[in-house]
Amino acid sequence: MTKTLALAASTLALMAASANAQETLTISVYSFAQDAYKEALYDPFEEICGCELVIETGNSVERMAKIEANAADPVIDMAVISSHDALSLAQKGLLQPLDTSKLSNFDRLYPAAQNPIGDNMAVGYTFYASSIVYRSDLVEIDSWGDLLGPELAGNVSLPNITGTQGPLTLMMLDKAMGGDGQDFSGVISRIGESADDIVTFYSRSSELAQLMNQEEVIAAPVGRFAWSRFRSSPLPFAWAEPAEGQAGGMNVMLMTANNGNEELAYKLMDYWLSAEVQTRIANALIDSPANMDVVVSDEVADNLTYGADLINSLNIMDPAAIIANRDAWVEQWNTEVIQ
Amino acid sequence: MFLNRKEGLALALPAAFFTLLFFLVPVGILLSVAFQSDTGWSLNGYFEFFSKPLNRAVFWRTLKLGLLVAGASAIIGYAAAFCIVSLPPKSRGRIFGLVVLPLMISPVARTYAWIVILGRTGIVNDVIVGLGLSDTPIRLLFTETAVFIGLLQLFLPLMIISLVSAMENIPRDVIPAARVLGASWLQVFLRVILPLTKEGLVIGGTLVFTGALTAYITPAILGGSKVLMLETLLYQKVNVSNDFVSASVIAMILIVMSFTANIVLKRIASVRR
Numbered sequence: 001m002t003k004t005l006a007l008a009a010s011t012l013a014l015m016a017a018s019a020n021a022q023e024t025l026t027i028s029v030y031s032f033a034q035d036a037y038k039e040a041l042y043d044p045f046e047e048i049c050g051c052e053l054v055i056e057t058g059n060s061v062e063r064m065a066k067i068e069a070n071a072a073d074p075v076i077d078m079a080v081i082s083s084h085d086a087l088s089l090a091q092k093g094l095l096q097p098l099d100t101s102k103l104s105n106f107d108r109l110y111p112a113a114q115n116p117i118g119d120n121m122a123v124g125y126t127f128y129a130s131s132i133v134y135r136s137d138l139v140e141i142d143s144w145g146d147l148l149g150p151e152l153a154g155n156v157s158l159p160n161i162t163g164t165q166g167p168l169t170l171m172m173l174d175k176a177m178g179g180d181g182q183d184f185s186g187v188i189s190r191i192g193e194s195a196d197d198i199v200t201f202y203s204r205s206s207e208l209a210q211l212m213n214q215e216e217v218i219a220a221p222v223g224r225f226a227w228s229r230f231r232s233s234p235l236p237f238a239w240a241e242p243a244e245g246q247a248g249g250m251n252v253m254l255m256t257a258n259n260g261n262e263e264l265a266y267k268l269m270d271y272w273l274s275a276e277v278q279t280r281i282a283n284a285l286i287d288s289p290a291n292m293d294v295v296v297s298d299e300v301a302d303n304l305t306y307g308a309d310l311i312n313s314l315n316i317m318d319p320a321a322i323i324a325n326r327d328a329w330v331e332q333w334n335t336e337v338i339q
Numbered sequence: 340m341f342l343n344r345k346e347g348l349a350l351a352l353p354a355a356f357f358t359l360l361f362f363l364v365p366v367g368i369l370l371s372v373a374f375q376s377d378t379g380w381s382l383n384g385y386f387e388f389f390s391k392p393l394n395r396a397v398f399w400r401t402l403k404l405g406l407l408v409a410g411a412s413a414i415i416g417y418a419a420a421f422c423i424v425s426l427p428p429k430s431r432g433r434i435f436g437l438v439v440l441p442l443m444i445s446p447v448a449r450t451y452a453w454i455v456i457l458g459r460t461g462i463v464n465d466v467i468v469g470l471g472l473s474d475t476p477i478r479l480l481f482t483e484t485a486v487f488i489g490l491l492q493l494f495l496p497l498m499i500i501s502l503v504s505a506m507e508n509i510p511r512d513v514i515p516a517a518r519v520l521g522a523s524w525l526q527v528f529l530r531v532i533l534p535l536t537k538e539g540l541v542i543g544g545t546l547v548f549t550g551a552l553t554a555y556i557t558p559a560i561l562g563g564s565k566v567l568m569l570e571t572l573l574y575q576k577v578n579v580s581n582d583f584v585s586a587s588v589i590a591m592i593l594i595v596m597s598f599t600a601n602i603v604l605k606r607i608a609s610v611r612r
Contacts, residue, residue, distance in 0.1 A: 061579060061581045062578070154478065160564050162579040199478070199480070200565055201564040201565065202563070210454075214454070214458050215458075215459060216459055330580075335393065339393050
């Protein structure tokens, strides 16, 4: 009996010791495609580092609130988020600048991804183009301005201002109306005048895909990451290449301030940015690569925002402009469009 | 009856403790946010909320749709309940089962069905265009009409159930007696059925009105961002703008509206006595 107890105690002690020895890294990510990430990124990384990854998911607002609430004693070590959300965290002093010398793949990133929010507070890991998806059998789209034209009245949906796609659409509509893509008050008023012609302001690309497949909507701006939902439809959907070009956005990686787990976080970031992992994630049609060395087939490329020519041509919005003006846009939007 | 007072209280303790700890305390903490500002306790959250035209519009729309849904369900509910209680017991059970059936289906599935039915290629528009009432399909989705239809379908069974239970308690002979004595059907309804079923109407009315105020899925899917209701606005405040003060203010407004509805309905019922 005593022997058994002693054996049990020593086993427990050993288990505890090995649990302590195994480091953990807590990361905060978007909740989509987690199975694919596990296969392409999390599992291989755990094997390499001999550590344990703790994955926290949720929408951006929840995840940012969690980082802010635990600023004194960070529970999240590393996060991926949109560039303007990252900048808003940086402005609150919740992030630490990245030591890019610890990222061996840093030089292989597209220049736009290397220091997207300034002060090396983040690096971009994926780009996405935004353009207009439309029914090629019913309409022809040549310009962002067509969205508010008479041909599409009553058949068009726009993204809600509160999402990521909303400001991008405003920027491109402003350009189509001859603006500089900076001051959106004119374009919001213009959308307000046409509010009755807009079926709805969608919040999620899945919602839009459903509306378009049900023929409620025949054209709408959307991110390229959602293109596969339309490509597989029996209806003839096309991706517009408007005269003003396509809009673009970027998601970035960041490190919370004083998390005490920096070494491991750098290891994961570097691995995530490597051509090997970015290729795997691209082939799974999840994220378009930010690493210039990634090579994918034409078919995969067609589903992504891929290649230097395309990425360099994107109209990428200044994250600082989004943060500085978002409240005013939402206020005007609520008064002139929603009401 | 079987227990003395002490034993009764002791038996109620676990349930009371559970409700206090897991419902009243968290709700109290959450709602207290609605009365706080940087300087301490205040009603600023409410002034600020009602100072915005959009919020006022959403408040009035929610109240209007709640009242319309409650009113329409009372009218349809009385007709349906009267029909059900007039049936022989066997058929009554079957029909009652059919009324309850929608309550067993997820509101998400039910609401998505409305998207298909009310859509441009849906059956309603097929009929409208087929009958020549309109040349092109009319826009039904993402309108107040769509939200009204969705909410009515969602909560009508609750009104029917309440009214059927109330009508089953009407003494069998009073309606024929009123008719024999020369009352018209309208008089029978207003002076016999309504007074005798007012408890059911109060319960059904409160359930439908509060249900319509606090429903989230139906206005979110059928109304979208163009037909915001208080509940969908609350969700936006929490999940999009991380604004818990406004969200708590909205929650408090919804609670006050629900209680007021119940008090007013009870008052109306007691006046008719």
